[in-house]
Amino acid sequence: xxxxxxxxxxxxxxxxxxxxxxxxxxxxxxxxxxxxxxxxxxxxxxxxxxxxxxxxxxxxxxxxxxxxxxxxxxxxxxxxxxxxxxxxxxxxxxxxxxxxxxxxxxxxxxxxxxxxxxxxxxxxxxxxxxxxxxxxxxxxxxxxxxxxxxxxxxxxxxxxxxxxxxxxxxxxxxxxxxxxxxxxxxxxxxxxxxxxxxxxxxxxxxxxxxxxxxxxxxxxxxxxxxxxxxxxxxxxxxxxxxxxxxxxxxxxxxxxxxxxxxxxxxxxxxxxxxxxxxxxxxxxxxxxxxxxxxxxxxxxxxxxxxxxxxxxxxxxxxxxxxxxxxxxxxxxxxxxxxxxxxxxxxxxxxxxxxxxxxxxxxxxxxxxxxxxxxxxxxxxxxxxxxxxxxxxxxxxxxxxxxxxxxxxxxxxxxxxxxxxxxxxxxxxxxxxxx
Amino acid sequence: xxxxxxxxxxxxxxxxxxxxxxxxxxxxxxxxxxxxxxxxxxxxxxxxxxxxxxxxxxxxxxxxxxxxxxxxxxxxxxxxxxxxxxxxxxxxxxxxxxxxxxxxxxxxxxxxxxxxxxxxxxxxxxxxxxxxxxxxxxxxxxxxxxxxxxxxxxxxxxxxxxxxxxxxxxxxxxxxxxxxxxxxxxxxxxxxxxxxxxxxxxxxxxxxx
Numbered sequence: 001x002x003x004x005x006x007x008x009x010x011x012x013x014x015x016x017x018x019x020x021x022x023x024x025x026x027x028x029x030x031x032x033x034x035x036x037x038x039x040x041x042x043x044x045x046x047x048x049x050x051x052x053x054x055x056x057x058x059x060x061x062x063x064x065x066x067x068x069x070x071x072x073x074x075x076x077x078x079x080x081x082x083x084x085x086x087x088x089x090x091x092x093x094x095x096x097x098x099x100x101x102x103x104x105x106x107x108x109x110x111x112x113x114x115x116x117x118x119x120x121x122x123x124x125x126x127x128x129x130x131x132x133x134x135x136x137x138x139x140x141x142x143x144x145x146x147x148x149x150x151x152x153x154x155x156x157x158x159x160x161x162x163x164x165x166x167x168x169x170x171x172x173x174x175x176x177x178x179x180x181x182x183x184x185x186x187x188x189x190x191x192x193x194x195x196x197x198x199x200x201x202x203x204x205x206x207x208x209x210x211x212x213x214x215x216x217x218x219x220x221x222x223x224x225x226x227x228x229x230x231x232x233x234x235x236x237x238x239x240x241x242x243x244x245x246x247x248x249x250x251x252x253x254x255x256x257x258x259x260x261x262x263x264x265x266x267x268x269x270x271x272x273x274x275x276x277x278x279x280x281x282x283x284x285x286x287x288x289x290x291x292x293x294x295x296x297x298x299x300x301x302x303x304x305x306x307x308x309x310x311x312x313x314x315x316x317x318x319x320x321x322x323x324x325x326x327x328x329x330x331x332x333x334x335x336x337x338x339x340x341x342x343x344x345x346x347x348x349x350x351x352x353x354x355x356x357x358x359x360x361x362x363x364x365x366x367x368x369x370x371x372x373x374x375x376x377x378x379x380x381x382x383x384x385x386x387x388x389x390x391x392x393x394x395x396x397x398x399x400x401x402x403x404x405x406x407x408x409x410x411x412x413x414x415x416x417x418x419x420x421x422x423x424x425x426x427x428x429x430x431x432x433x434x
Numbered sequence: 435x436x437x438x439x440x441x442x443x444x445x446x447x448x449x450x451x452x453x454x455x456x457x458x459x460x461x462x463x464x465x466x467x468x469x470x471x472x473x474x475x476x477x478x479x480x481x482x483x484x485x486x487x488x489x490x491x492x493x494x495x496x497x498x499x500x501x502x503x504x505x506x507x508x509x510x511x512x513x514x515x516x517x518x519x520x521x522x523x524x525x526x527x528x529x530x531x532x533x534x535x536x537x538x539x540x541x542x543x544x545x546x547x548x549x550x551x552x553x554x555x556x557x558x559x560x561x562x563x564x565x566x567x568x569x570x571x572x573x574x575x576x577x578x579x580x581x582x583x584x585x586x587x588x589x590x591x592x593x594x595x596x597x598x599x600x601x602x603x604x605x606x607x608x609x610x611x612x613x614x615x616x617x618x619x620x621x622x623x624x625x626x627x628x629x630x631x632x633x634x635x636x637x638x639x640x641x642x643x
Contacts, residue, residue, distance in 0.1 A: 416485070
């Protein structure tokens with residue numbers, strides 16, 4: 001018999017499939033008692049949650065508080081540093097959220113009264129809520145390194161929150177004379193975007209190779225290994241002469257330097273235990289990180305500075321009615337990535353809608369997909385499909401699924417990974433900000 | 435009998451017996467499972483481009499077969515989907531495929547197509563492709579929608595058919611007659627019409643609005 005039975009299948013069961021699909025397409029709740037949700041932060045986690053709350057129940061009153069007029073994505077900001085992309089190509093507006101009825105308040109959340117269920121802003125406004133979503137991203141921890149202050153970032157950018165800092169670092173790299181050395185101080189775990197510093201090194205090396213051949217990237221790491229390490233070092237060998245005398249990239253482990261003693265913006269030096277003071281032409285200091293400051297003001301952080309949550313709803317373990325997600329949360333074993341934040345936003349929105357309707361929160365499903373671009377037509381990725389594991393209280397990757405691009409992937413596969421990385425960017429931004 | 439029960443049974447009889455996923459079964463809702471795909475394939479499976487395909491409005495069974503082929507990794511290779519597809523059970527894939535099949539295939543991505551090439555491609559497509567990819571590639575009844583699909587995606591897949599990394603011979607969902615027909619059409623396209631003709635057909639389908 002002919003095996004092409006897609007049409008017959010559709011004809012005999014299509015109607016039932018549509019009907020089943022419709023009932024399964026919850027949580028779209030018509031006539032649900034409308035509630036008020038205040039979202040703090042217009043990054044990936046906050047914007048995705050706001051959008052999916054509205055998609056799930058358009059009657060919900062959703063307010064998003066964000067100090068910036070638009071959001072520059074950290075993902076693809078390394079392409080700006082490498083000169084492959086303009087700042088405007090990593091900028092996302094809040095117009096899409098506004099058009100679906102999310103109220104955008106340009107202000108800074110200054111505190112949360114969990115008892116009275118109110119958010120206060122720096123501008124003096126107060127917003128009452130039934131559920132509050134806290135998605136403040138990260139802040140920096142400067143202790144432990146002599147000379148490190150907030151004011152140094154005007155000269156030694158972190159460029160780890162995209163925007164003016166990204167533009168500043170690009171400007172410095174453009175102004176750097178050929179033959180100069182660019183130093184990336186890479187942060188200790190855990191931090192936002194684990195492969196980010198190494199993608200940054202790759203794309204700046206690509207820029208040097210094309211425009212400043214005598215220049216070099218030095219990564220002084222505060223770790224002994226890093227995300228996608230084999231794939232990055234493989235790419236560096238293939239593209240940038242890694243581990244040869246003419247390598248465009250040098251990576252120094254924490255063990256090899258003995259750790260960082262000081263960073264000085266005046267003399268443009270980084271001091272390590274083993275190497276003493278070393279002068280660089282451009283320094284990118286990516287500090288150690290904690291949850292965004294509003295999380296600690298609201299008392300949501302643990303001793304390590306991150307927020308413990310119920311991993312099926314992202315509701316804080318400290319305060320009921322407050323959900324924390326994205327980089328600020330402890331979502332073991334999901335990495336602090338843009339795709340994680342987007343995925344968590346959908347889980348959180350569905351949970352809030354169901355909780356407000358007095359329904360069970362439902363079974364969550366999560367995914368992470370993270371692309372890195374190491375050079376022209378040279379991309380790779382890591383992916384995972386996750387389920388909540390109740391016994392271990394972790395968001396566990398499904399065994400046998402996910403993982404890295406194989407180290408021996410063909411040139412064609414690496415080229416496609418770049419194509420898919422660009423698709424990833426367009427689609428995740430549309431899915432997040434509308 | 436409840437309609438969805440009939441559906442589940444039909445699905446079980448036709449497709450449930452092939453292959454076993456290592457993923458744990460879950461009772462997650464279709465939207466919860468499907469929404470995890472949007473970050474790469476676009477909201478509701480409508481891709482903003484440039485390369486990841488739109489999966490909205492596709493034939494449900496085609497989506498199920500694709501996920502199964504990726505999961506097994508033998509007759510359809512992919513840089514990323516091989517790793518993702520293994521994360522879902524057959525029952526979950528059914529839900530995800532049903533969800534996206536129920537959405538509308540929209541053509542929103544900015545695709546820079548060449549109108550001259552598209553015109554040339556129209557005639558070739560009518561001759562070689564139309565009998566399966568009906569209605570100038572808009573049809574979804576039997577075969578995947580080509581009209582308005584992302585051009586790099588279409589190109590990659592033609593390349594994979596040619597190299598055999600997307601195997602027609604080993605596709606368990608095609609009859610021998612279909613396999614012969616498809617291989618003949620692809621050979622005609624690539625050998626008789628060459629790179630120019632192939633490029634023209636890609637431009638034709640990508641330009642359909």
